[in-house]
Each structure stands twice: as structure tokens, then as C-alpha cells.
Amino acid sequence: MVKAYAQEHVYKHPWEIVTSASWRKFADPENKRTLSHILDVDTLNHKLDAESGKLYATRAITIHAPGPWFVRKIVGQDICHCVESTVVDGQSRSMQLTTRNISLQKYIEVEERIRYNPHPDNPSGWTVCKQETSIRIKPLSALASMAEKVEQRCAERFLQNSVKGREVMERICKYLESESRGITF
Amino acid sequence: MGIIREKKPKSSSSSPSSTSPCADLRAAYHNCFNRWYSEKFVKGQWQKEECVAEWQKYRACLSEHLEDKHLSRFLEAEALDSTARADSASVVDGAETNS
Numbered sequence: 001m002v003k004a005y006a007q008e009h010v011y012k013h014p015w016e017i018v019t020s021a022s023w024r025k026f027a028d029p030e031n032k033r034t035l036s037h038i039l040d041v042d043t044l045n046h047k048l049d050a051e052s053g054k055l056y057a058t059r060a061i062t063i064h065a066p067g068p069w070f071v072r073k074i075v076g077q078d079i080c081h082c083v084e085s086t087v088v089d090g091q092s093r094s095m096q097l098t099t100r101n102i103s104l105q106k107y108i109e110v111e112e113r114i115r116y117n118p119h120p121d122n123p124s125g126w127t128v129c130k131q132e133t134s135i136r137i138k139p140l141s142a143l144a145s146m147a148e149k150v151e152q153r154c155a156e157r158f159l160q161n162s163v164k165g166r167e168v169m170e171r172i173c174k175y176l177e178s179e180s181r182g183i184t185f
Numbered sequence: 186m187g188i189i190r191e192k193k194p195k196s197s198s199s200s201p202s203s204t205s206p207c208a209d210l211r212a213a214y215h216n217c218f219n220r221w222y223s224e225k226f227v228k229g230q231w232q233k234e235e236c237v238a239e240w241q242k243y244r245a246c247l248s249e250h251l252e253d254k255h256l257s258r259f260l261e262a263e264a265l266d267s268t269a270r271a272d273s274a275s276v277v278d279g280a281e282t283n284s
Contacts, residue, residue, distance in 0.1 A: 016227035024219055042211060042247060043218075044259040046240070053231045055222075060256050081256060090231050102255045176223065 021172035053090035
């Protein structure tokens with residue numbers, strides 16, 4: 001049982017700004033109210049390849065995902081840890097983030113891939129964001145009988161959250177742009 | 186159930202980040218990183234790694250307090266490499282197959 005969703009969104013901001021916003025998306029306390037399902041973000045590892053201009057980072061994201069009461073009862077927790085791996089290629093201007101849950105893997109596997117690239121029609125001004133989400137309920141899990149319902153809920157939540165995520169991204173982009181205009185060297 | 190070894194906050198409305206022992210070091214590192222990323226990295230100035238002192242302090246705190254064993258293994262450099270490789274075969278030079 002796999003469900004996959006793909007979305008595409010164009011940010012009318014340059015790649016440099018959009019990817020800066022992406023790093024700040026969860027950490028900024030201003031946004032904690034909008035993205036209230038995100039509890040914590042920790043950087044676990046990072047590496048810079050100074051020759052090729054590639055940056056790698058692994059972050060832990062703690063998500064509060066209460067779900068229906070029976071899910072909590074079965075899995076015994078309402079906090080979920082995800083691991084996000086990011087690769088930024090500064091030379092070709094691409095950023096790719098892959099997020100997977102590491103909690104509750106017995107029951108469900110969620111993988112989200114996001115790519116930010118300069119928009120082909122306006123590479124210096126716009127950024128295209130491609131997002132793919134796949135949700136897989138393990139067939140033999142205790143949740144299997146209600147899997148359809150759970151998948152639906154997960155999907156709704158993901159779609160809701162990605163809309164909220166875009167609002168946050170827009171706000172940070174605008175903030176970063178006004179900040180960079182304000183700085184005079 | 187938080188990743189940081191601490192008493193679980195009673196109310197779900199209070200974020201664990203405000204009480205976590207690494208919160209200040211985490212904020213210092215993330216601020217430094219975000220600044221470096223926007224002001225240097227995206228402009229092609231990636232030759233020099235910055236925020237090293239902030240990272241070392243924050244990482245030391247994490248390795249002391251990170252409780253979740255699944256997360257702890259990501260603190261190891263090798264884990265990062267293999268994750269990054271598996272995730273981004275298209276962007277990483279010399280991508281290998283798992284064997």
C-alpha cells in the first residue's frame with residue numbers, strides 16, 4: 001500500500017533566497033506558531049566539500065503528530081523523529097532534501113523529497129520547488145485494517161503542512177530580501 | 186519521549202527546545218550557519234568552512250544529550266556520507282552502488 005503525491009510550486013524569488021529560507025524554515029521561532037507540528041530541529045552532521053562547492057547536512061526533526069486516539073494507543077507515542085538529509089550543489093545551484101521517519105517504521109514509512117532549482121524561464125529570479133511524498137503503511141502492522149484511514153489522514157496532514165510550509169517560505173524570503181536591500185556596505 | 190534527555194514538559198504547548206540543554210548552543214550554531222549560507226555559500230565563497238567553534242560546542246552537547254540511538258548514529262561522519270550518497274546519487278560524484 002503505497003500512496004505517492006507530487007506537487008510543484010514556483011517561488012518568485014531567486015534560488016539563493018529560497019534555499020536560505022529553507023534552512024531557516026523550522027528553526028525560526030517566528031514560524032513555530034504556523035508550523036506548530038514541528039517541535040525541534042537539530043543538526044546532527046554536516047560536511048562541506050570546499051573544492052566542488054557541495055554542502056551536506058543531516059538534521060533531526062521532531063514532529064508532533066497526534067493522529068487519532070487509536071493510533072496513539074497502538075504505537076504508544078505521539079512524537080515522531082524524522083531525519084532530513086540535504087545536499088546543496090552551489091555550482092549547479094541545486095538543493096535536494098530527503099526526509100524520512102525513523103520512528104514508527106514498523107507501521108508506516110513516509111519519505112518526502114524536495115528539490116529547489118532555478119526556474120528555466122527565469123533562472124536568476126525564480127525558483128521551482130518539486131516535492132514528492134510517498135506514504136507506505138506496512139501491510140502486516142497492527143494498523144493494517146485501518147490503514148486506508150490513516151493514510152488518508154497522513155496525506156491530508158502532509159498537504160496541509162506543505163501549504164503552511166509555503167506560507168512560511170514566502171515570509172522568510174520577503175524578510176531576507178528586505179534585509180539584503182537594507183544592508184549597505 | 187523527546188530526543189534530549191530531560192523531563193518531558195507537562196504541557197504539550199511548551200516546546201522542548203526552550204528547555205533542552207543544547208538550545209543556546211544550537212541557536213548560536215544555526216544563526217552562524219544561516220548567515221554563512223546566505224552571505225557566503227550562495228555567492229560561491231565556499232572554500233572556507235565557518236562556524237567551526239560553534240559547531241564543535243553544539244555537537245559536544247548533542248553527543249552528551251542525544252538519547253535516541255537511531256539519531257545518535259547520525260552523529261558519526263560515516264553515517265552522513267552513506268546517507269548523502271544513497272540519497273543523491275545524481276549529485277554526488279562517483280556514486281556507488283550498495284554491495
